[in-house]
Amino acid sequence: MTRSFDNESVHDHDELPPADPAAALRLIAEQQAEAARKLSPNLLWYYWPWGLAWLIGFGLLFLFSGPNGRMFVEMPLWLPLATLFTLLIAAGIISGVTGARTYGQVAGDSRRRGQWYGLAWGLGFAGVMTVLGPVSDHLPEDLAGLLWAGVSVGLTGALHMAGGAIWLDRNLFRLGVWISVINIVGVIAGPGWHALVISVAGGGGMLVAGVVFLLRDRTRGVKLTQTSRSNR
Known part of the structure; x- marks a missing residue:
């Protein structure tokens, strides 16, 4: 009985908050840095796949059918x-898996926001395909593609602005x-x-955004780590 009581006493003592205010601040900073590391995904996995898809996909569309229907590169x-x-x-698969791994560790309002935001993307594009399908059949090929x-x-x-x-x-x-x-x-x-504008400015913008967001999150992580070390 005495031994069990001693173990419990030691265990309870370990769970007590630090008595030293500096140690408490250091502990908080370390926990913030660790949480930021775990819950901040590598945003290159979000934006670079989309940026490359737009850059390459719309670039090929431009080469196939440029202004006035000009074909720069012959292809089917x-x-x-x-x-x-x-x-x-x-x-979509890559960014979905990245988001699931990240927000799967989060509970509460943040997780619901992520789930509802993802649902908005899915239903939004499902609605677009449902509406534009019948309409585009009555338009010339170039205008249907533009639509x-x-x-x-x-x-x-619009969805990116909503997420922001x-x-x-x-x-x-x-x-x-x-x-x-x-x-x-x-x-x-x-x-x-x-197609040219979306390929270069859109796809390129996505690639640049991925780098900017990644550097921003790494800077935040470095600042939290430096704060933790300065409090020691």
Whole structure:
């Protein structure tokens, strides 16, 4: 009985908060740094797959059918379309797995926000495909392609802005604004030009955003670690 009591006493003593305020601050900083490391995904896995999909997929569409229907590189129609859809599906899978691994460790409102936000993406694009399918059948090929691309990219920009508003993330919101603006510019420029704008500015913007977000999160992690060490 005495031995059991002693063990419990030692165990309870280990769980007590530090008596020294500096030690308590150090413990908090260390826990914050560890939480930031675990709950901050490598954002390259979010944005680079989408950026490469847009850069390559829309780039091939531009080479197949540029302004005024000019074909810069001879290829069958199925090739750029199949490439774009395959890369988009792969990007969706990669970002979905990354998000699931990250937010699977989170509970409460943050987890619900992530789940509902992901549902908004799925239902949003399902609605776009359902509506645009019958409409595009009555349009010339170049305008039908512009309709599909313009609406899809526009929805992507809107969802990014919504995500930025949900998490109060300025960079994510700015990326959504950028995507929306270049989409408007591309649609006004017309068929062919839209694919080029989305490929270079959209895909390139995604690649740059991935690097910016990654550096931002690493900087935050370094600051938390430095704070932890300075309190020792």
